[in-house]
């Protein structure tokens with residue numbers, strides 16, 4: 001389908017982008033890999049599309065014991081990032097490698113993926129397992145928000161209309177840590193029917209799931225007690241069984257990587 005008519009403006013800098021987003025129905029666009037499809041389906045009909053793709057908000061670096069991922073970093077940028085080449089952060093690269101096709105990985109961004117909040121998207125599970133926070137900027141200033149608090153429902157976040165993700169911050173896991181991501185994908189869409197991200201550190205193990213609930217979520221307690229949903233693609237029972245399989249795979253790989261890192 002063809003999107004409804006809209007206006008387009010390219011933001012010259014962050015302040016300009018925030019100013020443009022003052023229009024109530026304006027929407028930011030980064031790689032367009034999620035916004036354009038929902039505009040084509042006319043699920044989204046922004047009056048103004050604010051292009052933020054040229055802002056300097058990309059790249060991966062580590063400082064003061066924390067990893068900083070710019071929201072405009074593409075999947076390909078994550079795959080290539082030297083700062084992610086360690087067992088503790090392997091889940092990020094492993095997850096990015098499995099997303100979409102070449103075009104999606106060249107254009108789609110990590111920030112766009114989190115804010116699009118697709119309940120079956122892969123990377124939010126990894127960010128949850130790694131305890132990531134979003135650094136947000138609005139005309140009122142900056143604030144930090146845990147990814148878990150940002151994802152409030154299917155395709156819904158707690159971000160304000162005039163709020164942009166300007167950084168994604170992950171506490172660097174200690175030595176002897178490993179992480180991994182495993183999923184079973186729908187054969188047509190490639191999206192996760194069930195995906196699990198695991199982080200194993202000397203202090204404990206964390207698992208986060210995607211594709212099985214209203215939002216990706218960190219597993220608290222036993223999988224048997226988790227609220228798992230079903231739809232026309234897979235029943236709740238089948239998804240629960242898949243979740244157990246991918247959790248096992250992700251945890252096993254993360255434990256092995258933690259040993260490599262010791």
Ligand SMILES: Cc1cc2nc3c(=O)[nH]c(=O)nc-3n(C[C@H](O)[C@H](O)[C@H](O)COP(=O)(O)OP(=O)(O)OC[C@H]3O[C@@H](n4cnc5c(N)ncnc54)[C@H](O)[C@@H]3O)c2cc1C
Nearest residue numbers: 028030031032033034035100108109112113115121122165
């Ligand atoms: C063919 C295809 C296959 C795909 N396969 C997968 C897959 O296997 N797994 C998976 O997880 N995803 C998949 N995706 C989705 C895709 O990876 C992400 O949704 C995409 O990367 C989102 O990033 P973007 O830059 O394209 O976001 P955009 O489409 O530009 O924006 C998405 C949303 O985020 C908002 N936004 C963007 N950047 C910011 C920011 N910095 N601050 C605040 N709001 C922002 C926009 O306003 C919009 O609401 C696929 C997409 C396609 C088209």
